[in-house]
Amino acid sequence: MGLFATREAERLLKEWGIQSLPVNPLAIAEQHNIACQGMPSKSGGVSGMFIKSGDAYGILYATHIDNEGFQNFSIGHELGHYFLPDHPEAVFSGSDIHNSRAGFVSDDEHESEADHFACGLLMPNYLFDPALEQAGDGLDAIKSLKECCGTSLTATAIRYAQRTPEPTAIIVSIGDKVDYCFMSDELREYPGLSWVKKGSYIPRNSVTYTFNKDNDNVRFARQDAGTVDLSTWFGGDTEGKLYEEIVGLGGYGKTLTILTPSDLPDPEELEEDAELEESWTPRFKR
Ligand SMILES: [Zn+2]
Known part of the structure; x- marks a missing residue:
């Protein structure tokens, strides 16, 4: 939309x-x-x-x-x-x-x-994509693109998620709740993932959950990072790891989380596996 x-x-x-x-x-x-x-x-x-x-x-x-x-x-x-x-x-x-x-x-x-x-x-x-190619990945890339474009960290992060070829999600949260989440098209290709909805609770096993427990982290724009299972944030059966980077947005009282691939299977291979399994499964129905 x-x-x-x-x-x-x-x-x-x-x-x-x-x-x-x-x-x-x-x-x-x-x-x-x-x-x-x-x-x-x-x-x-x-x-x-x-x-x-x-x-x-x-x-x-x-x-x-x-x-x-x-x-x-x-x-x-x-x-x-x-x-x-x-x-x-x-x-x-x-x-x-x-x-x-x-x-x-x-x-x-x-x-x-x-x-x-x-x-x-x-x-x-047409100007952002060439800059993105030079910028690298994750929070560091978003920070350097923000300087290039004269934009806010959050808007740059959203645009990054739209334009990067890597499966990526951006989550803005307040306290223990999600304010909003952007999932890239590439991330949505993984089967069985759920949308992270506005107002839903932040998963307890996430790095963001622990980070947001200390208000000073948000207020003083501190950063943290760690690795989480894909299913921690998005459910589903796919085994994979995401790199979770977090930065407090200071005076806004909000937190920005960036999820990028740490160790994710190729969605096309997952599909092939599923098709193969299906072709070998005897069909008893009807
Ligand atoms: Zn308006």
Whole structure:
């Protein structure tokens, strides 16, 4: 869902001839005569606002979070409401001011699409993929890509999971519960895995569970890592190991977990094994 919004951002960047990272969303807004201004006050989790005044448009973006990456993402999100088809009509249907909750926290369709647009705008595949190839794996790669793209750690991690060819999952958690989880298509190829749902409990055998028990780990942005069974997080019968890397997100009170392969079988081989087994199993039914 929302991937068309990512592609639309990538298409526009190519049309504008943008050929290097980082992409500057403020400059893009300026080129389209959209006035941008920082919004100092913190009000109800609003990350930014998209405002219409006659034929003119403006963006206010939250500056209470001391994180340039998040500010860029917020501006990218508001630009999504400007550039995506049907968005201006939808977000200005009842009022000339739209309050945004950027950062994959809202279930609203237009908010989610604007987030995917921001991802594509700041981390377009045609610039992100070559950088990813140079960056290596896991948390270190995500940190270096974050510097390249001028993005937040979480948004970069999500984009990393989308674009890496390795089976990968990104989990954001608060305390003993999952806030949200992204599983890459490559990870979903393993048979019998369950989705890690919003609001579900963090598995007790995970490294994240122990890490989150100490609030200071989160507050002081500490890191930890370890190896866990694939089934610890995702259930199923496949025997395999994941590398679990964790970093506290500081003031957000959240934790970012990155799961990458440590020792995983090839899903295609698993399928062949299953087919072979089936072909040798006598069929008594019917
Ligand atoms: Zn919005």
